[in-house]
Amino acid sequence: xxxxxxxxxxxxxxxxxxxxxxxxxxxxxxxxxxxxxxxxxxxxxxxxxxxxxxxxxxxxxxxxxxxxxxxxxxxxxxxxxxxxxxxxxxxxxxxxxxxxxxxxxxxxxxxxxxxxxxxxxxxxxxxxxxxxxxxxxxxxxxxxxxxxxxxxxxxxxxxxxxxxxxxxxxxxxxxxxxxxxxxxxxxxxxxxxxxxxxxx
Amino acid sequence: xxxxxxxxxxxxxxxxxxxxxxxxxxxxxxxxxxxxxxxxxxxxxxxxxxxxxxxxxxxxxxxxxxxxxxxxxxxxxxxxxxxxxxxxxxxxxxxxxxxxxxxxxxxxxxxxxxxxxxxxxxxxxxxxxxxxxxxxxxxxxxxxxxxxxxxxxxxxxxxxxxxxxxxxxxxxxxxxxxxxxxxxxxxxxxxxxxxxxxxxxxxxxxxxxxxxxxxxxxxxxxxxxxxxxxxxxxxxxxxxxxxxxxxxxxxxxxxxxxxxxxxxxxxxxxxxxxxxxxxxxxxxxxxxxxxxxxxxxxxxxxxxxxxxxxxxxxxxxxxxxxxxxxxxxxxxxxxxxxxxxxxxxx
Numbered sequence: 180x181x182x183x184x185x186x187x188x189x190x191x192x193x194x195x196x197x198x199x200x201x202x203x204x205x206x207x208x209x210x211x212x213x214x215x216x217x218x219x220x221x222x223x224x225x226x227x228x229x230x231x232x233x234x235x236x237x238x239x240x241x242x243x244x245x246x247x248x249x250x251x252x253x254x255x256x257x258x259x260x261x262x263x264x265x266x267x268x269x270x271x272x273x274x275x276x277x278x279x280x281x282x283x284x285x286x287x288x289x290x291x292x293x294x295x296x297x298x299x300x301x302x303x304x305x306x307x308x309x310x311x312x313x314x315x316x317x318x319x320x321x322x323x324x325x326x327x328x329x330x331x332x333x334x335x336x337x338x339x340x341x342x343x344x345x346x347x348x349x350x351x352x353x354x355x356x357x358x359x360x361x362x363x364x365x366x367x368x369x370x371x372x373x374x375x376x377x378x379x
Numbered sequence: 380x381x382x383x384x385x386x387x388x389x390x391x392x393x394x395x396x397x398x399x400x401x402x403x404x405x406x407x408x409x410x411x412x413x414x415x416x417x418x419x420x421x422x423x424x425x426x427x428x429x430x431x432x433x434x435x436x437x438x439x440x441x442x443x444x445x446x447x448x449x450x451x452x453x454x455x456x457x458x459x460x461x462x463x464x465x466x467x468x469x470x471x472x473x474x475x476x477x478x479x480x481x482x483x484x485x486x487x488x489x490x491x492x493x494x495x496x497x498x499x500x501x502x503x504x505x506x507x508x509x510x511x512x513x514x515x516x517x518x519x520x521x522x523x524x525x526x527x528x529x530x531x532x533x534x535x536x537x538x539x540x541x542x543x544x545x546x547x548x549x550x551x552x553x554x555x556x557x558x559x560x561x562x563x564x565x566x567x568x569x570x571x572x573x574x575x576x577x578x579x580x581x582x583x584x585x586x587x588x589x590x591x592x593x594x595x596x597x598x599x600x601x602x603x604x605x606x607x608x609x610x611x612x613x614x615x616x617x618x619x620x621x622x623x624x625x626x627x628x629x630x631x632x633x634x635x636x637x638x639x640x641x642x643x644x645x646x647x648x649x650x651x652x653x654x655x656x657x658x659x660x661x662x663x664x665x666x667x668x669x670x671x672x673x674x675x676x677x678x679x680x681x682x683x684x685x686x687x688x689x690x691x692x693x694x695x696x697x698x699x700x701x702x703x704x705x706x707x708x709x710x711x712x713x714x715x716x717x718x719x720x721x722x723x724x725x
Binding site for chain 2: 228303331335
């Protein structure tokens with residue numbers, strides 16, 4: 180899995196990586212792209228604390244940090260967060276396949292969905308991933324009323340993914356304004372592996 | 380729905396936004412300044428505020444400090460920025476008297492939010508016994524708030540960061556790790572209670588610690604802010620021609636901050652401060668996460684005092700009796716400089 184955390188100020192890269200680690204399959208390596216040395220150092224510390232190996236590859240204007248398995252024995256005894264800092268509380272996936280919430284009035288449904296996304300952004304532990312497809316793809320593009328809430332979620336570590344085929348279908352591919360584009364393989368993977376799935 | 384979240388508008392948080400100490404002296408290099416014998420503390424000394432002697436009984440203490448939002452709530456941000464600005468006067472042993480607001484706000488920021496920032500500032504100034512007499516505000520995409528503060532001190536009672544003497548005991552007044560905790564909060568890793576705890580610490584005036592310390596033989600004082608505990612101690616050790624030995628078992632670290640530090644949830648200022656000071660620090664076997672907290676920029680941190688060894692126990696006890704002083708602690712001692720490192724961690 181690769182995370183592009185360039186342009187993100189500390190501690191955002193490490194927060195995104197912490198969420199991603201929970202997702203990682205056995206043997207899989209997490210690759211994180213960062214553009215400042217503080218982020219590289221933060222990731223090394225995080226890897227050590229999580230009992231993982233970290234290696235760094237410097238490119239012309241950024242760093243690739245590879246976080247793999249290994250070094251587990253030496254650090255496993257290290258204390259895990261037990262304070263008010265719930266680091267991995269959020270493992271929920273929210274799948275949004277529509278631009279309205281519930282059946283009945285579409286006008287009301289649109290307002291409800293906007294307000295639902297706002298509420299998600301206010302949760303103490305926001306979901307791990309938000310998936311947008313079909314009508315839902317209209318929510319992550321320019322002109323969407325929910326962009327600010329989605330950006331807030333993203334800054335708090337939520338992964339925001341929109342189905343590329345759907346953006347194409349609605350002619351919105353150039354207009355994506357938050358998160359990144361994904362394909363059906365990834366969507367299938369996320370939906371089938373989710374610990375807690377919320378379908379809209 | 381329209382509740383404003385200030386930290387979303389900020390690039391860096393609080394004292395983490397400070398220009399590094401090494402960077403600053405380069406920027407000031409070769410600039411022409413007038414000499415004046417009444418200027419007791421000026422820019423040539425890395426101190427908290429400048430001090431100008433008006434008479435044998437009275438010296439003027441001046442300082443300015445402002446930064447982008449460190450809290451989402453406008454009132455809280457205003458109060459923290461004010462407590463932080465006022466602190467420099469307390470660190471010189473002085474009492475703040477006059478203050479001017481320094482403010483930048485986005486044009487479209489709701490009036491109620493701007494008013495709440497100012498209310499936070501005014502309430503802290505009132506608590507400090509200072510009068511806000513005016514200020515200056517401009518429009519800027521990123522909000523900023525703080526104060527220029529003028530205070531007074533008796534020239535003989537002036538406390539600089541360069542008066543520490545070998546044998547002095549180092550006392551500190553707030554728990555360590557405020558910057559890391561703020562980073563964890565910004566990253567969405569902390570709960571509401573932790574956020575309130577951090578904000579409460581930053582809003583606490585150093586007035587009460589200062590009012591207590593002036594009754595004892597304190598030789599040097601500084602407030603620990605953007606350069607972290609080690610950065611400010613380095614300035615004290617170098618300015619005093621001494622070295623400092625810290626007893627880590629005596630230092631009160633915020634437990635959540637230590638856990639976040641171990642996870643690498645660190646603001647960039649930690650690395651700036653480390654880069655600036657580490658050459659002078661003998662860290663021995665100290666755990667990396669603990670070192671990081673000692674380099675952590677403390678927005679509105681506490682007072683670090685070098686106290687005559689005979690007075691230190693009584694002052695420490697007096698500070699502990701006052702619940703407006705968050706965490707009185709004995710962190711180490713001052714020794715004669717031995718030509719090696721300036722700070723030793725034990």
